[in-house]
Amino acid sequence: xxxxxxxxxxxxxxxxxxxxxxxxxxxxxxxxxxxxxxxxxxxxxxxxxxxxxxxxxxxxxxxxxxxxxxxxxxxxxxxxxxxxxxxxxxxxxxxxxxxxxxxxxxxxxxxxxxxxxxxxxxxx
Numbered sequence: 001x002x003x004x005x006x007x008x009x010x011x012x013x014x015x016x017x018x019x020x021x022x023x024x025x026x027x028x029x030x031x032x033x034x035x036x037x038x039x040x041x042x043x044x045x046x047x048x049x050x051x052x053x054x055x056x057x058x059x060x061x062x063x064x065x066x067x068x069x070x071x072x073x074x075x076x077x078x079x080x081x082x083x084x085x086x087x088x089x090x091x092x093x094x095x096x097x098x099x100x101x102x103x104x105x106x107x108x109x110x111x112x113x114x115x116x117x118x119x120x121x122x123x124x
Contacts, residue, residue: 003057007100015105018097021054023120028052028080029059032073039067041095041102049095050087051104052080062098081116084109 006017022028030052031039039062042048053059059072075083087094087109094112095104107115 003055003061004100007058007061007097009099011099011103011105014097014099018052018054019115019119022077023116025054026077027074028077029054029056030073030075031059031063031067031070033067033070038073039070040092041104043106047093047106048091049093049104049106051095051098053097058097062102077116081113084113 006014009017030050033039038050040048040050051062053062053072056072056074063070063072092109094107094109096107096112098104
């Protein structure tokens with residue numbers, strides 16, 4: 001299955017792919033404008049999200065439009081999990097694995113952290 005096919009999977013399957021792949025590779029991908037500043041977007045209610053992807057190729061494909069010039073950035077899984085409390089405190093949601101029309105799966109950071117940890121335990 002190619003990256004476009006994976007990007008267009010239904011939410012549930014895309015999310016499962018993200019969880020499995022992030023745990024297997026022990027990394028997650030974001031788009032970074034400059035050191036420490038990451039791509040974000042808002043929904044119609046003003047809720048802010050940080051989009052995340054399971055692989056560099058997926059993140060790279062979104063470095064267009066408003067995010068032109070952004071670079072895909074690898075973040076180790078442990079560093080990412082440590083960041084979840086700060087995002088939760090700042091009320092920034094995770095926009096998990098946006099599809100080709102930028103519809104991401106919304107999830108609270110601490111819920112995402114819990115699901116990643118639980119999935120990792122099952123892999124071991």
